Amino acid sequence: MLVSRSLGAWGSVLLAGFVLAGCGSQVNRAPVEDRGTASSGGSMSSAAPAKPLPGAENAGKPGYYTVRPGDTLIRIGLENGQSWKDIARWSNLENPNLIEVGQVVRVVPPASSTASSAAPVDSGSGRGVAPVVVAGGDPAAPATVLPGASTPAKPAASAQTGSDDNLGFIWPASGSLIAGFDEARNKGFDIAGKAGDPVIAAADGRVVYAGAGLRGYGNLIILKHNNTYLTAYAHNQTLLVKEDQSVRKGQKIAEMGSTDADRVKLHFEVRRQGKPVDPARYLPAR
Secondary structure, eight states, X not given: OHHHHHHHHHHHHHHHHHHHHHHHHHHHOOOOOOTTSOOTTSOGGGSOOOOOOTTGGGTTSTTEEEOOTTOOHHHHHHHHTSOHHHHHHHTTOSOTTOOOTTOEEEOSOXXXXXXXXXXXXXXXXOTTOOOOOOXXXXXXXXXXXXXXXXXXXXXXXXXXXXXXXXXXXXXXXXSOEXXXXXXXXXXXXXXXXXXXXXXXXXXXXXXXXXXXXXTTSOEEEEEEOSSSEEEEEEEEXXXXXXXXXXXXXXXXXXXXXXXXXXXXXXXEEEEETTEEEOGGGTSOOO
């Protein structure tokens, strides 16, 4: 009888220990948040609906672009032939630095918008041409033009009457060609040179980007020439122009460098409606 009572007492102690252990493990268990299923004790209908991403109603429509992983407005602009600032304005973005995968942005101007950025620069009169801003230099100094790259007296009449193809591109640097166009591996020309060599505008245009915000391009300048063409100038040592500045064909816009590159070189791209095309089709033979 004594042994039976002792076992009963120990059994009560062990049972209480298991109960306490069970309570302790329940208190220390981390909460699990599952956004895709209903919580215990609730139903699917009680979960708050996901907030639609900005512009989702326009997904798949012509003139709109759905943001993909790794995208930035700069890259979206380059690949759609537009200024990133214009895309931000057309899409009513409060913070252009914050875009989400799946968000939809407008990449063509609204019907009511006037594409002032697409108008060719009047090289003859110089109207609308801002001075070149050179680090440590005189903003009022005249634009530097390489020998043999003189500015035409007036743009071709066809360019003024709506033809976007007659721009008369010139070579953006005087060095030798070290890598040609390959749609899969090299989206433009790589041109050799020394650090500090001049990089010039291949045609009249407006600076729609100047900075180092696009991976793989280093210090980059993007010029918009009209509704059809952009040109890009990458890996520069120094940028001599600013965004929204108008430039003339042959004007020095940068100094060659090796930013985000394995050697000093200029990577030059011609983009037709955002798609990279072979610069050899547009540059004069050497």
